[in-house]
Each structure stands twice: as structure tokens, then as C-alpha cells.
Amino acid sequence: MFDSERLSHAIEQVHKQQEHRRAWQEGDDGEKIANMLLTEAQELKDAVVESMLTGDVFSVASEIGDILYLSLRFCQEVGLDPADVLDLKTKKKKKKYD
Numbered sequence: 001m002f003d004s005e006r007l008s009h010a011i012e013q014v015h016k017q018q019e020h021r022r023a024w025q026e027g028d029d030g031e032k033i034a035n036m037l038l039t040e041a042q043e044l045k046d047a048v049v050e051s052m053l054t055g056d057v058f059s060v061a062s063e064i065g066d067i068l069y070l071s072l073r074f075c076q077e078v079g080l081d082p083a084d085v086l087d088l089k090t091k092k093k094k095k096k097y098d
Helices: 004-020 030-054 058-078 082-097
Strands: none
Touching (some): 058 082
């Protein structure tokens, strides 16, 4: 089940890390972060294929973490609340499948 308290904690950690990574952050905008998400999605796909051969799920978890981190960072950049984004998505899926 989804743990909103843990998500809130993760979002706080994203904000804290961004405060400490000014050099990395400079020049990042929505388009750059979206491109990083595309790269991470391909890395996730590669990790899934590799894990099917080796049984190692650590790299899959790591890539999912990268995607979650960048997704939260993207929300921050464009001024969206991640909880609102998830709520909107679940409502859209509910309409589609109910």
C-alpha cells in the first residue's frame, strides 16, 4: 500500500539535497530534467533486462529511485505538488477502468 508519510519524507529529502547541490542544479529546467528522465527510463529498461538474466534487483531499484527522484525534482521545477499529480492520475485511471 502507498505510504504517504514516507513519500512526504522523500520529498523533504529531495528539497534538502537540492539546497546542497547548487552547482548541479544550475541550468536545470523542466526540459533538461525531462530529458534526464528519458535517459533514466532507458537505464531502467536495461536494468530490468539484466535482472531477468541475473536475478539482481538492486540495479532495478536504483533506477526506479533515480526516476522517482527526478520526477519529484521535475514537480518542484514546474510548481506541481506530487500528491496532486498522483491524485489526478489515480482519478483518471479510475474513470478509465471503472
